[in-house]
Amino acid sequence: MTKGLFITLEGGEGVGKSTQLALLERALQARGLDILVTREPGGSPVAEDLRNLLLFGQHSFSRRSEILTHFAARFDHVDQVIEPALAAGKLVVCDRFTDSTLAYQAYGRAEGEVGTLSLINNLQKQLGRQPDMTFLLEVSRDTARRRLAARGKPTDRYEKSDEDFHIRVAEGFRTIAEQNKNRVIVLSTEHMPAEKVNAVIVEHILSRLP
Ligand SMILES: Nc1ncnc2c1ncn2[C@@H]1O[C@H](COP(=O)(O)OP(=O)(O)OP(=O)(O)O)[C@@H](O)[C@H]1O
Ligand SMILES: Cc1cn([C@H]2C[C@H](O)[C@@H](COP(=O)(O)O)O2)c(=O)[nH]c1=O
Numbered sequence: 001m002t003k004g005l006f007i008t009l010e011g012g013e014g015v016g017k018s019t020q021l022a023l024l025e026r027a028l029q030a031r032g033l034d035i036l037v038t039r040e041p042g043g044s045p046v047a048e049d050l051r052n053l054l055l056f057g058q059h060s061f062s063r064r065s066e067i068l069t070h071f072a073a074r075f076d077h078v079d080q081v082i083e084p085a086l087a088a089g090k091l092v093v094c095d096r097f098t099d100s101t102l103a104y105q106a107y108g109r110a111e112g113e114v115g116t117l118s119l120i121n122n123l124q125k126q127l128g129r130q131p132d133m134t135f136l137l138e139v140s141r142d143t144a145r146r147r148l149a150a151r152g153k154p155t156d157r158y159e160k161s162d163e164d165f166h167i168r169v170a171e172g173f174r175t176i177a178e179q180n181k182n183r184v185i186v187l188s189t190e191h192m193p194a195e196k197v198n199a200v201i202v203e204h205i206l207s208r209l210p
Contacts, residue, residue, distance in 0.1 A: 004086035008097040011137040014144035023198040036085045039095035044080045047073035055156035107172025134184045
């Protein structure tokens, strides 16, 4: 039985998820909460190996094999890391989860094709773990691109995709938020300093705790 709370951060590249994760860890630990911060793809040793393949592998995936590889990583992460932490009563905060597979693979790659959406939704049902709360961070593509260029990390498979792909991903996230209003909180953070965004997220999380 779950005792903890499972929170995810979602959005396109460069919207500030990793920054928020680090700030959240500090803010929630300072309030004496037992928090586990993790990410996808990744978060367990096997899933981190699969992350390398997904982001930097030499060869291109078929549509279905890409989805299954994201879910192979996710099943391992959930079974070995997330479920045990939740059972121990921890607050688990994860950078990306199944909403990213829907946004990137179903809306970005497959342009919302019904068969792809249904494959992902079936895998999600088998997985049996859904976030309790999701924060969808949004900035304009210009801002995200500027931030990514300034950050100077190696460019991965997804960041290399064309502009139309990223537009479909952003629209996909919007659709997911519309369909899951009870779970997804949309934060438009274009002109907000990271500390202000963090204060808003912390307030939402604290309001959910007993
Ligand atoms: N609110 C903000 N205002 C200005 N700059 C920000 C803000 N939040 C994050 N940044 C900067 O934007 C860049 C991208 O942020 P970050 O790495 O947190 O994004 P991300 O969503 O995790 O990206 P990715 O999905 O590619 O890992 C970083 O250099 C970070 O310092
Ligand atoms: C979980 C997940 C992720 N992706 C993509 C989205 C990003 O471009 C990368 C991860 O990089 P980040 O720097 O950690 O944000 O992977 C995806 O396409 N599908 C997924 O399910």
